[in-house]
Amino acid sequence: MGRFVLRRLWDGGLTLVALVTLTFFVMRLAPGGPFSKNRKISPEVLENIQKSFHLDEPLWQQFGRYVWGLVHLDLGPSTRFRDYDVGAIIASGLPYSLTIGFWAIVVAALVGIALGIAGALRRNSATDYLAGTVGVVGIAVPIFVIGPLMQVIFSLKLGWFPVGGMDGGWRSLVLPVLVLSLPNIAYISRLTRTSMIETLRENHVRTARAKGIGARRVLVGHVLKGALLPVIAYLGPAAAAVITGSILIETIFAVPGIGRHFVDAALNRDYPLVMGITLLYGGLVILFNIATDIVRGWLDPRVRHGG
Amino acid sequence: MAADQSLSTLQLQFRRFRANRLAMASVWVLGAVVVLCFLGPYAFPFTGEDADFDFIAAPALLEWPHLFGTDDFGRDLLVRVLEGGQVSLTIGFLGALTAGVIGVLYGAVAGYAGGRTDSLMMRTVEILYGFPYVILVILLSLLFGGGTVALFAAIVFTLWLTPAVIVRAQAQSLARREFVEAARAGGMTARQIVLTHIVPNCVSVVIVYGSLLVPEVILSESFLSFLGIGIKEPQASWGNLIQTGTAAMDTDLRLLLLPGGMLAVVLLCLNFIADGLRDAFDPNDR
Numbered sequence: 001m002g003r004f005v006l007r008r009l010w011d012g013g014l015t016l017v018a019l020v021t022l023t024f025f026v027m028r029l030a031p032g033g034p035f036s037k038n039r040k041i042s043p044e045v046l047e048n049i050q051k052s053f054h055l056d057e058p059l060w061q062q063f064g065r066y067v068w069g070l071v072h073l074d075l076g077p078s079t080r081f082r083d084y085d086v087g088a089i090i091a092s093g094l095p096y097s098l099t100i101g102f103w104a105i106v107v108a109a110l111v112g113i114a115l116g117i118a119g120a121l122r123r124n125s126a127t128d129y130l131a132g133t134v135g136v137v138g139i140a141v142p143i144f145v146i147g148p149l150m151q152v153i154f155s156l157k158l159g160w161f162p163v164g165g166m167d168g169g170w171r172s173l174v175l176p177v178l179v180l181s182l183p184n185i186a187y188i189s190r191l192t193r194t195s196m197i198e199t200l201r202e203n204h205v206r207t208a209r210a211k212g213i214g215a216r217r218v219l220v221g222h223v224l225k226g227a228l229l230p231v232i233a234y235l236g237p238a239a240a241a242v243i244t245g246s247i248l249i250e251t252i253f254a255v256p257g258i259g260r261h262f263v264d265a266a267l268n269r270d271y272p273l274v275m276g277i278t279l280l281y282g283g284l285v286i287l288f289n290i291a292t293d294i295v296r297g298w299l300d301p302r303v304r305h306g307g
Numbered sequence: 308m309a310a311d312q313s314l315s316t317l318q319l320q321f322r323r324f325r326a327n328r329l330a331m332a333s334v335w336v337l338g339a340v341v342v343l344c345f346l347g348p349y350a351f352p353f354t355g356e357d358a359d360f361d362f363i364a365a366p367a368l369l370e371w372p373h374l375f376g377t378d379d380f381g382r383d384l385l386v387r388v389l390e391g392g393q394v395s396l397t398i399g400f401l402g403a404l405t406a407g408v409i410g411v412l413y414g415a416v417a418g419y420a421g422g423r424t425d426s427l428m429m430r431t432v433e434i435l436y437g438f439p440y441v442i443l444v445i446l447l448s449l450l451f452g453g454g455t456v457a458l459f460a461a462i463v464f465t466l467w468l469t470p471a472v473i474v475r476a477q478a479q480s481l482a483r484r485e486f487v488e489a490a491r492a493g494g495m496t497a498r499q500i501v502l503t504h505i506v507p508n509c510v511s512v513v514i515v516y517g518s519l520l521v522p523e524v525i526l527s528e529s530f531l532s533f534l535g536i537g538i539k540e541p542q543a544s545w546g547n548l549i550q551t552g553t554a555a556m557d558t559d560l561r562l563l564l565l566p567g568g569m570l571a572v573v574l575l576c577l578n579f580i581a582d583g584l585r586d587a588f589d590p591n592d593r
């Protein structure tokens with residue numbers, strides 16, 4: 001198990017290094033620069049500005065400087081928000097993004113698993129069809145269509161929740177979390193249902209029933225552990241999907257989180273901010289994948305010994 | 308049942324697919340949407356970029372010529388949605404095809420070659436897999452300079468990984484089979500074996516996963532255009548039409564509902580078709 005964890009961590013580290021390198025050079029090679037959109041400024045001034053951000057140095061030297069900064073936990077200054085460094089910008093946006101992301105995963109896991117179990121236990125019942133419909137809609141209708149529709153219905157027409165922003169306490173969280181969790185509710189409920197149905201047919205479940213164990217204990221003690229394995233395996237990709245979605249959600253609901261910062265930074269060629277957020281997102285996705293693998297390896301010996 | 312015995316596996320699988328009503332209905336609906344998007348605009352005496360100053364922000368009255376009204380610039384909404392559909396559908400199918408072909412060839416070579424080549428190639432795929440997908444697409448589309456081609460390249464570059472992994476597993480087991488060994492003994496080169504024996508034997512897996520790629524590509528395209536990174540005004544795409552629609556949603560929902568509805572219908576159909584293909588080709592999977 002120790003070797004398994006170490007190997008996954010090493011792989012994750014490699015991925016992160018590749019991501020940082022690729023992002024750095026892709027960003028620099030993309031046409032345009034952080035100051036190319038500004039009003040006409042004299043070449044001397046532009047040169048001085050670029051010099052102050054070390055943009056006049058050769059690429060490999062800038063890369064070395066960036067990596068050197070990373071080693072010292074310094075993400076550098078933002079080229080767009082003067083006098084702010086990237087660390088401070090991320091620190092101000094991260095709480096919003098994390099809160100929404102955390103609740104979205106919790107809601108998706110709870111609702112998705114519950115719908116999946118209910119559907120599998122009473123196949124072709126009303127609950128099963130409801131779960132199936134949620135599954136189809138959640139997968140096929142993109143969140144940038146559902147999000148605005150929810151805003152129209154629940155904010156503009158009914159007035160239950162604020163349209164956007166984060167000033168309304170828990171009320172501001174409801175719509176973003178709901179919309180962000182919907183695609184994952186869909187995937188998780190489908191996964192749970194399929195794997196529940198498969199597990200219910202297994203011999204050990206039949207044996208448990210034959211021995212006269214009550215339905216509830218069979219479900220909790222014998223079915224769920226096996227049936228939830230694929231669901232746990234999906235939580236890594238789910239975290240990635242939440243990050244993807246958070247970029248959209250923060251745009252739709254005007255949340256001052258890091259997802260929207262990322263898009264703006266990429267469009268404005270704010271190199272250090274793009275790098276910082278990429279590093280954070282990449283790190284999160286990789287950590288989630290490793291955590292998922294470890295939990296799977298712990299639950300299922302085939303994973304930790306196989307390839 | 309004598310006739311049935313002469314059917315190939317592929318024919319049997321397509322027969323099974325045709326028996327799936329939901330999937331077949333989706334094929335027809337999708338076909339109708341495609342025809343509508345590519346031929347529909349010719350029925351109107353203007354294009355989606357022509358402004359009609361007599362009808363600025365006209366409502367959806369189902370009256371000729373502006374059936375679903377116009378936007379703030381007097382451009383016909385329906386025609387714009389259909390033209391946007393051309394872009395989205397083209398990118399969707401071409402993108403899935405390109406990503407599929409790259410992934411299949413890469414996977415087939417890695418799986419057939421085995422050994423160090425294989426582990427190096429799959430190692431690369433694994434590292435790319437760890438990347439946050441959206442971030443990669445956004446950065447790449449910036450690198451290629453924005454616009455349709457850049458968007459296309461960025462999406463293809465990020466989506467060929469899944470087919471590569473799937474085909475590689477298939478190719479690995481095929482490479483050990485007797486007929487491949489016979490081909491090698493008969494003097495076929497590695498390239499010939501990969502192209503004539505490995506790739507054709509991966510067809511059914513590729514069809515199933517390729518069909519899942521199409522909605523993924525369409526979703527990526529509209530998602531990026533929605534964020535203002537992909538296809539930009541005045542060219543229409545479902546993503547940027549939805550974006551315009553959200554800006555006006557408190558006064559006029561149709562700007563959001565028409566492109567959003569079209570996108571949802573197409574994605575629904577594609578998902579049902581993919582489900583149907585999976586059931587037909589791989590009945591043990593469920």
